[in-house]
Structures are given as structure tokens and as C-alpha cells.
Amino acid sequence: QVQLVESGGGLVQAGGSLRLSCAASGRTFRYCAMGWFRQAPGKEREFVAAISGSGAGTLYVDSVKGRFTISRDNSKSTAYLQMNSLNAEDTAVYYCAQRSLASASDRNYDYWGQGTQVTVSS
Numbered sequence: 001q002v003q004l005v006e007s008g009g010g011l012v013q014a015g016g017s018l019r020l021s022c023a024a025s026g027r028t029f030r031y032c033a034m035g036w037f038r039q040a041p042g043k044e045r046e047f048v049a050a051i052s053g054s055g056a057g058t059l060y061v062d063s064v065k066g067r068f069t070i071s072r073d074n075s076k077s078t079a080y081l082q083m084n085s086l087n088a089e090d091t092a093v094y095y096c097a098q099r100s101l102a103s104a105s106d107r108n109y110d111y112w113g114q115g116t117q118v119t120v121s122s
Contacts, residue, residue: 002026002111004096009116012086016120020081022096022113030054033104034072034079038092038118045095049081053102061106063089088122 008020022034035050049070050059058070069082079096094116097109 002098004098004111004113006094006096006113006116009094009118011119011121014087014120014122016086017082017084018086018118020083020094020096020116020118022079022081024077024079024096024098026111027098027100029072029077030074031102032098032100033102034070035097035099035104035106035109036070036079036081037095037097037109038090039095039115040089040092043092047106048094050104050106051079052104057104059104059106083118086118086120088120091118091120093117 003025005023030053033052036048037045038048039045051070051072055072067085072079096113098111099109
């Protein structure tokens with residue numbers, strides 16, 4: 001059974017940084033791409049970033065390019081999202097997700113974490 005557990009969310013001032021972690025278990029981590037998504041109040045969930053199973057390929061939504069960095073440590077079965085220069089528009093519940101293919105993508109994820117709240121105060 002696949003489990004994804006996020007951590008690292010919290011309250012931060014605008015311009016600050018946070019690093020989210022997603023610990024995975026249940027299937028061979030390096031064979032699975034990982035993604036981060038977010039959902040702000042009253043809005044649909046949106047794709048944020050993805051990373052391939054090897055870590056060589058990454059994908060970002062335009063609004064976070066240059067500010068967020070996705071990474072992974074396959075020896076720890078953990079994915080990360082480093083978020084810098086945060087602003088109020090980044091306030092949302094952040095979810096990590098895993099898909100059965102190794103290639104990075106903004107879709108077709110079949111397992112999801114419970115989410116972690118990120119609040120940016122202006």
C-alpha cells in the first residue's frame with residue numbers, strides 16, 4: 001500500500017522560504033515520478049512541479065519558475081519542494097503525489113498525500 005506523508009508547511013512572511021518534504025513508502029520509489037500540487041481556498045487544485053524517477057527531469061508551472069525547486073533523494077524515498085521568495089498567492093494546501101511512470105508530468109498521478117498548509121502573510 002502506497003503512503004505519502006508531507007511535512008514542512010507553516011506560516012511564513014512574504015519573501016521568506018519553506019521546504020516541504022514528502023516521505024513515500026509502498027513501492028519502488030526510483031521508478032515513480034513525484035509531483036507537487038496545491039489548492040488555494042475557493043480554487044481548483046493546480047500543478048506546481050514534478051520530478052522524474054531518476055531526478056534528471058523536472059517540470060514547473062510558470063508562476064513558480066525561478067522560485068521553487070523540486071528534488072528527491074531516492075535513498076530516503078523522499079521528495080522535496082524548496083520554496084523561496086514566497087508571496088501571498090502561494091498560500092494553499094500543498095499535496096505531493098506519485099505516479100507509476102518514471103517520467104515527470106503534470107497529470108496521471110494515482111497516489112496522493114494528505115496535504116500540508118502553507119500560509120504566506122503579507
